[in-house]
Amino acid sequence: MTGFSEYPEAAEFIFTQLTDPPIDGFEGLVEEHPGSEGSPWPRITFQETAWDDVTEVAENRVWSELLFLVTGGSKGASTKALKALATAIDARLHRVSGTTTDGQVISCVRRGGFQLGEQDAGVNYRRLGGYYSVLVQPTNP
Amino acid sequence: MTAGAFNHFDAIADAFPGALEGIVTEAMDEIAALAEERAPRAARRRSPSDPEPGTLAHSAAVTVESTGDGTVATLEFSATNEAGEEYAVFEEYGTHNQPARPFIVPAFQAGGHILEGKAASLESRLPR
Numbered sequence: 425m426t427g428f429s430e431y432p433e434a435a436e437f438i439f440t441q442l443t444d445p446p447i448d449g450f451e452g453l454v455e456e457h458p459g460s461e462g463s464p465w466p467r468i469t470f471q472e473t474a475w476d477d478v479t480e481v482a483e484n485r486v487w488s489e490l491l492f493l494v495t496g497g498s499k500g501a502s503t504k505a506l507k508a509l510a511t512a513i514d515a516r517l518h519r520v521s522g523t524t525t526d527g528q529v530i531s532c533v534r535r536g537g538f539q540l541g542e543q544d545a546g547v548n549y550r551r552l553g554g555y556y557s558v559l560v561q562p563t564n565p
Numbered sequence: 566m567t568a569g570a571f572n573h574f575d576a577i578a579d580a581f582p583g584a585l586e587g588i589v590t591e592a593m594d595e596i597a598a599l600a601e602e603r604a605p606r607a608a609r610r611r612s613p614s615d616p617e618p619g620t621l622a623h624s625a626a627v628t629v630e631s632t633g634d635g636t637v638a639t640l641e642f643s644a645t646n647e648a649g650e651e652y653a654v655f656e657e658y659g660t661h662n663q664p665a666r667p668f669i670v671p672a673f674q675a676g677g678h679i680l681e682g683k684a685a686s687l688e689s690r691l692p693r
Contacts (some may be wrong), residue, residue: 457659471659473667474674491674497661540658549661555670 430488431472433527434558438470438492440524441516441532450509457493466498466509473555487530487561495538495553503539506552517556523563530559576692584690586636588683590629593638596676597627600640603668605656620644621653640669 435456442454450466453459457469474491494517496509518534535555542549604622624644630637642653659665 457664458662461662471665473665474671476674491670493658493665493667538658540654542655542660544661551658 428485428527428562430475430490430527430560433524434472434490434492434529434560435470436524437522437529437532437558437560438494438517438556441520441522442468442470442494442513447509447512447516450512457495459497466496466506468494468496468509468513468553470494485561486565487559490558490560491535492556492558493538493553494556495540495551497549497551499547499549501541501548501550503541503550503552506550510552510554513553517554524560527560527562530561532556532558573692580691582631582636584687586629586631587690588680588687589636589638590627592676592680592683593627593629593640595679596672597625597640599675600642600669600672601625603671604642604653605666605668621656624653642669 439454450468452464452467454468454470455463457471459467459469470492472490473493476489476491478486478489480486494513496506496513498506498509514534517532520529520532522529533556535557537554538551539553540551601622604619604625606619606622621642621644624642626641626643628639628641630639643651644653646652653669655663656666657669658667
């Protein structure tokens with residue numbers, strides 16, 4: 425295997441899964457966390473939080489496991505308002521696999537749920553989603 | 566020598582909880598060290614200006630508790646910002662307008678290997 429960068433492939437996979445076809449009733453954007461300034465609410469954001477290479481003899485990389493935090497986020501104090509969005513995220517990211525421009529995702533599975541509330545300058549924000557483990561390797565390892 | 570001389574099952578059973586607690590404690594200490602090493606140093610809006618770089622890292626505390634069912638290890642970062650908020654959560658998960666700078670989850674991800682490695686030494690920690 426020659427050089428290969430797993431992150432762009434994993435991020436492309438997540439983005440494509442969440443946008444093609446569009447999620448029914450969701451008109452916001454899917455972006456890397458925290459989203460661009462002015463991006464409408466609710467929004468879906470994803471961010472890589474841990475990265476582990478799996479190697480065999482002679483340090484050949486078999487694949488890499490990237491752990492992504494993927495959440496629906498909104499203004500307001502209600503986590504329940506994000507239920508449909510988080511459910512749609514899970515339906516598209518749990519127990520799936522596929523190909524990307526230069527790689528293949530062997531599996532994408534949820535490792536745990538996630539919810540967080542925060543308040544900033546008197547405004548409430550909520551996030552709901554999960555941690556997704558993405559196993560990725562080159563198309564021709 | 567009788568066969569009974571080899572029956573150390575009671576002693577092994579007695580030593581088992583302590584040996585496991587030792588493994589969990591050692592692994593958790595190493596995971597905490599990894600998390601401290603990765604804890605963000607630079608200040609951000611919802612993190613305090615950091616007169617002593619490493620405030621967040623130095624606020625780590627590990628507790629190990631034996632319960633009836635086993636051993637529970639906890640890692641906690643308690644540094645607070647000017648508003649009195651514990652801000653480890655803002656760094657670990659990000660906020661509505663700040664990217665995450667994860668330092669706990671990656672440490673636990675690596676911690677799985679640490680725990681496996683130490684668990685392999687379980688037999689050597691028990692009476693023979």
